[in-house]
Amino acid sequence: MKETAVTVQAPDLESALDLGAVLLGVPIEEVTAAPAGDGRFLVEARNPPGAFAIRLQPDRMAAFLSVTPPRGTGRPVQAEDVMTALAGKGIVFGLDEEAVREVVARVAAGGAGENDVCVARGTPARPGTGTTIRFDFRLSGRDPLLMTAARQDPLAAKSIIKKLVVAGQVLAVKVPGTPAADGCTVTGETVAAPPPPEDIAVSAGAHVTLREDGLTFAVAGDVVAGYADYAGGVLMVEEPLRLAAEAMQALLTIHPPEESGAGLTEELVDQLLAQEGVVHGVSRDAIQKGLATAAGKDMVLHDVVVARGVLPVHGQDAVIDLLVEVEAKAGAVSQETDRIDFRERSFIRNVHKGQVLARKTPAGPGVDGRDVLGRVLPAEAGADKPLPASTGNVTVSDDGLALLSGADGMISLVRGKLGVFEVYEVPRDVDYATGNLDMAGTLKIGGWVRSGFTVRATGDILIGGGVEGTLVSSGANIVIAGGVVSLTGCRIEAKGDVTVRFLEGARLRAGGNVSIQDQVMRSIVIAGGTLAALSGKGRIRGGTVAAIQGIAINEAGSEAGVKTFLIAGTNVGLKRRILELGKQINAHRRELAKMDTVLARFLGRGRGAGLPKETARQLAQVGKRRRALAMAEVRLAKSREELARELAAIDPGAITIAAKRAVYAGTTVIIGGRVHRVTEDIMRPVTFHLNEDGQIDYR
Numbered sequence: 007m008k009e010t011a012v013t014v015q016a017p018d019l020e021s022a023l024d025l026g027a028v029l030l031g032v033p034i035e036e037v038t039a040a041p042a043g044d045g046r047f048l049v050e051a052r053n054p055p056g057a058f059a060i061r062l063q064p065d066r067m068a069a070f071l072s073v074t075p076p077r078g079t080g081r082p083v084q085a086e087d088v089m090t091a092l093a094g095k096g097i098v099f100g101l102d103e104e105a106v107r108e109v110v111a112r113v114a115a116g117g118a119g120e121n122d123v124c125v126a127r128g129t130p131a132r133p134g135t136g137t138t139i140r141f142d143f144r145l146s147g148r149d150p151l152l153m154t155a156a157r158q159d160p161l162a163a164k165s166i167i168k169k170l171v172v173a174g175q176v177l178a179v180k181v182p183g184t185p186a187a188d189g190c191t192v193t194g195e196t197v198a199a200p201p202p203p204e205d206i207a208v209s210a211g212a213h214v215t216l217r218e219d220g221l222t223f224a225v226a227g228d229v230v231a232g233y234a235d236y237a238g239g240v241l242m243v244e245e246p247l248r249l250a251a252e253a254m255q256a257l258l259t260i261h262p263p264e265e266s267g268a269g270l271t272e273e274l275v276d277q278l279l280a281q282e283g284v285v286h287g288v289s290r291d292a293i294q295k296g297l298a299t300a301a302g303k304d305m306v307l308h309d310v311v312v313a314r315g316v317l318p319v320h321g322q323d324a325v326i327d328l329l330v331e332v333e334a335k336a337g338a339v340s341q342e343t344d345r346i347d348f349r350e351r352s353f354i355r356n357v358h359k360g361q362v363l364a365r366k367t368p369a370g371p372g373v374d375g376r377d378v379l380g381r382v383l384p385a386e387a388g389a390d391k392p393l394p395a396s397t398g399n400v401t402v403s404d405d406g407l408a409l410l411s412g413a414d415g416m417i418s419l420v421r422g423k424l425g426v427f428e429v430y431e432v433p434r435d436v437d438y439a440t441g442n443l444d445m446a447g448t449l450k451i452g453g454w455v456r457s458g459f460t461v462r463a464t465g466d467i468l469i470g471g472g473v474e475g476t477l478v479s480s481g482a483n484i485v486i487a488g489g490v491v492s493l494t495g496c497r498i499e500a501k502g503d504v505t506v507r508f509l510e511g512a513r514l515r516a517g518g519n520v521s522i523q524d525q526v527m528r529s530i531v532i533a534g535g536t537l538a539a540l541s542g543k544g545r546i547r548g549g550t551v552a553a554i555q556g557i558a559i560n561e562a563g564s565e566a567g568v569k570t571f572l573i574a575g576t577n578v579g580l581k582r583r584i585l586e587l588g589k590q591i592n593a594h595r596r597e598l599a600k601m602d603t604v605l606a607r608f609l610g611r612g613r614g615a616g617l618p619k620e621t622a623r624q625l626a627q628v629g630k631r632r633r634a635l636a637m638a639e640v641r642l643a644k645s646r647e648e649l650a651r652e653l654a655a656i657d658p659g660a661i662t663i664a665a666k667r668a669v670y671a672g673t674t675v676i677i678g679g680r681v682h683r684v685t686e687d688i689m690r691p692v693t694f695h696l697n698e699d700g701q702i703d704y705r
Contacts (some may be wrong), residue, residue, distance in 0.1 A: 056114065180208060369526065459475040483505075498514040634668050
């Protein structure tokens, strides 16, 4: 607003009038001056013009105009003056020029002055709004957005009650947000808008479609009925029915109905079953009971079994019944005679010609099952089992289901094979009176086999006395009531089991198990099965005892430290045969290489046409010999592979060597090729085995 008086410093009155007129912006004739002391003069306008003032709001979002009228002949405020002043203050935005002119006009027309009339207003910043979701369902009666915390607890999450929805039903609508807009002050500065809130995430999950408007989410058209849910920004419809256990069960989830009564019904369940193709094993009672329980207790039921399939029944495996006793029972040691008493537990099992030895019940076919989809689940037939292998006087019945004895004789089991052998009895010693014996059948000797004599039989050999002879060899089992004592290294050989009271200075080899009734001294014993010496002394003193499947004895070695070897978990003979076969194969290959060199020299590159007849004949013999060697090599290689597989089948980790009483220093224990030397007496029960590192340990 323009001033109407001013104090000036001047040397005289005329100078004061001139200076005052300039400062007040009026002609000199329209001012008066009066001394004010100290060389100062008060200069006033006689007729002051109208004045105006502009006030800018601190935030510069508005400008206000105040106007005073002139006095006397003073000039009123002009709109152009105000506009010029506004521009000078930088007020250029939101200016209301019409308001300026109206105010100036009213005051100039004789009106009173006006104060704080808004003549410019800025534009405030407008914040944006994020996308929101309007859900058309509730979870346990609450907004789905508020259920995040409830889902953190698995038990609470399973109890959330969900609404049943059907195809085409709207689940939610996305409400788009508005963009943010910056503002501007009346002086032109930008007022930044605050960032809008984040959009609420939503996407279409299982069985939910987004309509063409891009805003509406609805239940997919192939849904018979389902339960609406929202979690992790995803809208989904859960299927009430699911198949489990390879379609052997149909499981139904049931939520209680809404207050309006809308919920899962028996008719809808039938439609769900039909949609999934469930046609077998449906339980109407389970469906009705589940619906009633969920409604009556206002609770969610999960995985109610509403249909069950039927598992196939495996066919009965074939069964082999042995109708005769075949176990080799050597009898008990008599306390009076210190011998095996055959009368106590007879070893001989006599059978008659035509007698049924074993009968087979064939495998059953089984019963087919069916899953809930009605698909047949074929049952597996029972596993077949062959009749035991047989050898010697054993025949198979016409229907293939029985083994029959082909002769009167004694039945014996030799390494899994049944055989019937005629029994030959020698009531006395085998000596010069009998000579060497070689029998086809079972041989029963009442006395001893004397030194220098041999006994062979295809069946079992039963010796009531002992052995000091050269060789006793059986194609089945050997039982020696007494012992074997030999200064010349008598050999006992059996393809089956061997039972003997004691051994001293002998060599014994059995394809099956070996049972020692008392002790072994300075002998070599090799068993394809197990070796047991647990009755009587049960002692191994000196020599070597090897049993592929394990050793169980009372004690090994002696206080004098006699060298004793206990070997298990390896087949030394098998390894030796494999090595021998390898040597034979290499020899064949060397021979074949020589022959190939000769044949190539004479027959290569067509040079065989002009050979002399004798040379051609000799080369033909070489070729024939070569073919025979090649075939022999193949046979040897096949045999070696079979033996290698048999050797690999031995699991040393499952084999033990056990002593019930003691193992003395000087004893060497070998399991699976690993060696442990006992350097201190072990005077307690002990079991040697391989540990996890493959080393021999004992407990």
